[in-house]
Amino acid sequence: MSTSTRRILLDPTGLTPSPLSPPVSKSDAQRALVLGHLTGAWPLPSVQAESDEDLPADVRVLRRGVEALRLPPGPVRDVDCADGGAPFRILATQAAVTPGVRVRLTGTPRLGERPHGPLFTSLKDALGPAGFTLVEGKPWPVELTAPTDTSRVAPVFRVPGSQSSQYASSLLLGCAALYLRERRAWSVEIEGTLTSAGYLELTVAWLERFGFELQKSAARYTVSGYTPPPSVPSLPGDWSSLGYLLLVAWKSGGTVERADPASAHPDQAILRLIEQVGLRTVPAGQPHTLKVTGRPEQGLRASGKECPDLLPTLAALACVLPAPSTLTDVGILRLKESDRLEGIRALIAAYGGTSDLQGEILHLTPPAAPPARFEMDSQGDHRLAMTAATLSVLSGAPLVLTGPECVEKSFPGFWRQLQRSGARISESP
Numbered sequence: 475m476s477t478s479t480r481r482i483l484l485d486p487t488g489l490t491p492s493p494l495s496p497p498v499s500k501s502d503a504q505r506a507l508v509l510g511h512l513t514g515a516w517p518l519p520s521v522q523a524e525s526d527e528d529l530p531a532d533v534r535v536l537r538r539g540v541e542a543l544r545l546p547p548g549p550v551r552d553v554d555c556a557d558g559g560a561p562f563r564i565l566a567t568q569a570a571v572t573p574g575v576r577v578r579l580t581g582t583p584r585l586g587e588r589p590h591g592p593l594f595t596s597l598k599d600a601l602g603p604a605g606f607t608l609v610e611g612k613p614w615p616v617e618l619t620a621p622t623d624t625s626r627v628a629p630v631f632r633v634p635g636s637q638s639s640q641y642a643s644s645l646l647l648g649c650a651a652l653y654l655r656e657r658r659a660w661s662v663e664i665e666g667t668l669t670s671a672g673y674l675e676l677t678v679a680w681l682e683r684f685g686f687e688l689q690k691s692a693a694r695y696t697v698s699g700y701t702p703p704p705s706v707p708s709l710p711g712d713w714s715s716l717g718y719l720l721l722v723a724w725k726s727g728g729t730v731e732r733a734d735p736a737s738a739h740p741d742q743a744i745l746r747l748i749e750q751v752g753l754r755t756v757p758a759g760q761p762h763t764l765k766v767t768g769r770p771e772q773g774l775r776a777s778g779k780e781c782p783d784l785l786p787t788l789a790a791l792a793c794v795l796p797a798p799s800t801l802t803d804v805g806i807l808r809l810k811e812s813d814r815l816e817g818i819r820a821l822i823a824a825y826g827g828t829s830d831l832q833g834e835i836l837h838l839t840p841p842a843a844p845p846a847r848f849e850m851d852s853q854g855d856h857r858l859a860m861t862a863a864t865l866s867v868l869s870g871a872p873l874v875l876t877g878p879e880c881v882e883k884s885f886p887g888f889w890r891q892l893q894r895s896g897a898r899i900s901e902s903p
C-alpha cells in the first residue's frame with residue numbers, strides 16, 4: 475500500500491493539443507550539483523535558474539546535503555535523504571571524502587531497505603585505514619565520520635557492478651573530490667558486469683563537462699586530471715519524464731519541449747523504442763521540440779540493463795500495442811522505490827492485460843479492449859503513479875489512483891502537465 479491514502483480520479487477524455495514540458499533531469503542535476511560544489515561553481519547557476527516548485531524533490535535533497543557538507547567545521551550534520559537512492563548514495567561518498575566531517579543520514583523506511591552494503595564496504599575498505607567510520611542504524615541513521623588525511627591510502631575503490639550503478643557513480647564523484655585535494659589519480663574498479671551502465675557513462679560525461687580528465691580501461695575508471703572549463707555547463711530536460719510526455723503528446727496531438735538530443739541520459743532510448751513500435755517522433759518547429767505521429771504496428775522489446783526507469787512507461791505503452799511485448803533484465807526493478815516489477819504486473823492486471831514472468835524476462839499481453847476504468851496504488855513510487863496516468867491517457871480509460879503525491883520526487887509538475895493536455899483530475903472518495 476502507498477503511505478498516502480489520497481485518491482484522485484483521472485478522466486482522460488477531452489484531450490487537447492498543448493505544449494508539454496518536463497522538469498530538469500534529476501540525474502543530471504545531482505551530478506552537476508556535486509561537481510559545481512567541488513569546482514567552485516556554487517550555488518550552481520543552472521539549478522538556481524529552475525523554479526523551486528518545479529525542482530524535483532531529489533535535487534532539493536542533494537542540494538541540502540551538499541550545503542550541509544559546506545558548513546564550517548563543527549557538530550554532526552543531519553541530512554534527510556527522504557526517498558532518494560542516488561542522493562543518499564552520492565552524499566554518503568561525498569561525506570566520506572570531506573575531511574573531518576561527521577554526517578548523520580536518514581531516509582524513508584523503503585530507502586533503508588534498498589541495498590547499500592556494497593557501497594559501504596567499498597568506502598570502509600578504501601578509507602578505513604585512514605580513519606573513516608560508518609555506523610548503520612536499523613536502518614537509520616547511517617552515521618559517517620570522514621578521515622582528515624587520505625593521502626597515504628591506496629587510491630582505489632573496488633565495488634561490485636550488480637544491483638546498482640549508483641555505487642560506482644558515487645565513488646567516481648568521490649574520486650573527483652580526492653583528485654582535487656591530493657592531486658593524485660583515484661580509481662573505481664568495478665567487479666563483474668555493471669548494471670544500468672548508461673548512468674555511469676552519464677557520470678563520466680558530467681565529469682568531463684566540468685573539466686576532469688578520465689581514463690577508462692576494462693572495468694577501471696580513473697580521475698587523473700582537471701582543467702577548469704570555460705563556462706559552467708547548463709542542465710537538460712529529463713528524458714525519463716519526457717517518456718511519459720511523448721506518449722501523452724502522441725495521444726493529445728501536442729508537442730513536447732526541452733527534448734535535448736545532446737543529453738547523455740540513458741532514457742533518451744525512448745526515441746528509438748517509440749520508433750520500434752511504428753510511431754514517429756518529428757521536430758515540431760522550435761528547437762528541442764518534438765511531436766509523435768503514426769499508429770503502432772507491433773510490440774516492443776526493451777532491457778532493464780539499458781534503461782531501467784523507462785520500463786514502467788514502456789509497460790504502459792505495451793498495454794495499447796497491437797501485439798505482445800517483452801521486457802528483459804527486469805530483476806533490477808525489484809530494488810527501486812517500490813518493488814516495481816510487482817507494481818508493473820499489478821498495473822497490467824488492473825488494466826485487464828496479462829504478464830508472464832520467466833526468470834528475468836517479462837512477457838506482456840494487452841487486453842482485447844480497455845477496461846471501463848481501472849484502479850492503481852502508486853505504492854509511493856513516482857514512476858508507478860506516472861505510468862498508471864500515462865496508461866489512462868493512452869487508452870482513454872479513467873483511472874482512480876491512490877497516492878498521487880509521490881511524483882514530487884522527479885516531476886513535481888506532472889499533474890499540471892496532464893491538466894494542460896486536457897485531462898481532468900478530481901479528488902476521489
Ligand SMILES: O=C(O)C1=C[C@@H](OP(=O)(O)O)[C@@H](O)[C@H](O)C1
Nearest residue numbers: 501560638639640670673782783
Ligand atoms: O545514477 C542515477 O542517477 C540513477 C541510476 C539508476 O539506478 P541503478 O543504477 O540503481 O539501476 C536509475 O534507476 C536511477 O533512477 C537513477
Ligand SMILES: C=C(OP(=O)(O)O)C(=O)O
Nearest residue numbers: 557558559560561783810
Ligand atoms: C530509481 C530511481 O531513483 P533513485 O534510485 O535515485 O531513488 C528512479 O528515479 O526511478
